[in-house]
Amino acid sequence: MPQTGYFSDDSMLRRVMRKRAVGLTYGTRALVIGAVHPLLYVGTAENSQHRSTPYTRLALTGRLFEAVFLGTREEADRALAFTRRKHATVSGALPEDAGRAYPAGTRYSALDPNLMFMTMAFTFDSVEATHDLLVGRLTATERADLYQDFVRWAELFGMPRAAAPADHRSFRAEFDVYLASDLPHLTAEARLVGEYLSGQRVAHRLPLPTRGLTSGMALLIQGSLPPRVRELYRMPWDITDELAFRSLVAAVRAAHVTPPLLPRPLQPFLAGPSSALYRRLAVGEKRLVAAGKESMPGVDPRNYRERHAG
Known part of the structure; x- marks a missing residue:
């Protein structure tokens, strides 16, 4: 008998996270x-x-999250x-001022x-946004169910239930107000x-097929x-x-229309785990670093104490 995970196959969380258009974009957007x-x-x-290998960290986080989403x-x-x-x-204090509130x-x-x-909020917001854009808009009921699934997901990682708003409408009100406030702040790094x-910003010139794919992803994220x-x-x-x-x-969404508009050999790419990617x-990043190149030129791999030692 196949093992089941913390979420059933018909849960909104699994239905959404099985879409590769979501699985391959939400993580980068959430980090940005x-x-x-x-x-x-x-x-x-x-x-x-992973300061010197940020994409490896992104990949690790994606695989850990997907293990809980779909495993x-x-x-x-x-x-x-x-x-x-x-x-x-993981604990400490900000070494420098980081905006009015911090x-x-x-x-x-x-x-x-x-x-x-x-x-959880940045992750859920990105999952909701990428599904709406690239697959299809969720109904109010689907949003409510997906939100509750994500609260349960965050609880599995240790978040107390009381830390999150009670429902999707309350979450959207709180999160949207936060983004519109003067609390968000970007440090230089x-x-x-x-x-x-x-x-x-692009670190290295890529070969044409890969360059086209990454340019498309960048456009979707931005x-x-x-x-x-x-x-x-x-x-x-x-x-x-x-x-x-x-x-x-519009092109990505069209591929998800039933029946799918993609050629049959490409249709399986629309759904399934993204961990292999x-x-x-x-x-790819490890090969780049092994060749003596910086993954993100200008990002100092040392922490604050190491930079200012002596």
Whole structure:
């Protein structure tokens, strides 16, 4: 008898996360938007071994999340245990001012319920946005169910239930107000990393087939960002960009029409786990670093204390 995971096959979470258009875009978008929260960004960067290999970290996070989204209980439990071990030691204080609300010395911890909720919030917001754009708009009932599934998902990682708003409508009101406020702030490093992740800045010239794919992904990520976030990144966006974005979105959505418009050999690509593609991303970055190249030129791999030692 096949093992089941923490979510049933007919749950909204599994139905949405099986869509590769979601699985391959939500994580990058969540990191780009999540970087505007200084405690989340600095807390992660200062306690990470992946400052010089950020795409490997993205791939690892994607695989851990997907194990809980789509895996068996055994696979999910391994991912959860690994994450808990890593988070147990993540705590500290901001080494420098990071906007009006976050002066130097502000404490952070991976076990802070509010920071756990904000991690969930950026993830859920990106899943909801990418599904609406690239697959099809969810109904109010589907949104409500998907939100409750994500609250349960965050609880599995240790978030207290009381840390999250009670329902989807309350979540949207709270999160949208937060993004529109003066609380979001990008540190210089967070802006630089976000520029690379969103494709606003390109580190290395890629061969044509890969270059076209990454350019398309960059357009989808940038176009899906709330205007307020693009403003924080000082990201140019004009009518030409908007029209190109809408055309690409329309093409991706058309592929999900029933019956699918893609040729039959390509149809299986629309759905299924994305972990194999995450692994390829990590392997490519490791080869780049092994060849003596920087994954994101200008991003110092050292933490604040190491940079200012002596």
